[in-house]
Amino acid sequence: MTLSEELAESYPRPRLLAIDPWTCGCTECGEGTYKPLREAAPEEIATMLTGDLRNHTGITFTMTATIAAAIPYGGTLRTATTEHEVIISCEYRSWTVSPHLLGIPIR
Numbered sequence: 159m160t161l162s163e164e165l166a167e168s169y170p171r172p173r174l175l176a177i178d179p180w181t182c183g184c185t186e187c188g189e190g191t192y193k194p195l196r197e198a199a200p201e202e203i204a205t206m207l208t209g210d211l212r213n214h215t216g217i218t219f220t221m222t223a224t225i226a227a228a229i230p231y232g233g234t235l236r237t238a239t240t241e242h243e244v245i246i247s248c249e250y251r252s253w254t255v256s257p258h259l260l261g262i263p264i265r
């Protein structure tokens with residue numbers, strides 16, 4: 159580890175406040191209080207879409223939720239094993255996000 163890497167680790171990163179446009183390189187993105195969309199993690203996308211991070215992206219997002227149920231012979235939907243997938247998409251890419259992070263109640 160270089161000295162500059164050690165120094166960078168010794169200072170706490172500022173709290174993330176907003177997600178900025180895809181290719182943003184503003185001062186706040188450099189400091190870490192904002193983050194360009196291209197670097198956002200799935201958890202950060204979920205936090206932005208639930209309103210706990212500001213959305214500076216200027217674009218439209220689409221959420222697609224899929225529920226798959228495995229119903230073995232002799233079973234019913236009530237006893238089926240289900241799996242859930244939530245995909246958040248925009249014009250640049252998509253993220254697979256846990257439904258729980260979006261506040262979607264799934265048993």
Ligand SMILES: [Zn+2]
Pocket residue numbers: 178179182183184185186187188192193194
């Ligand atoms: Zn920025």
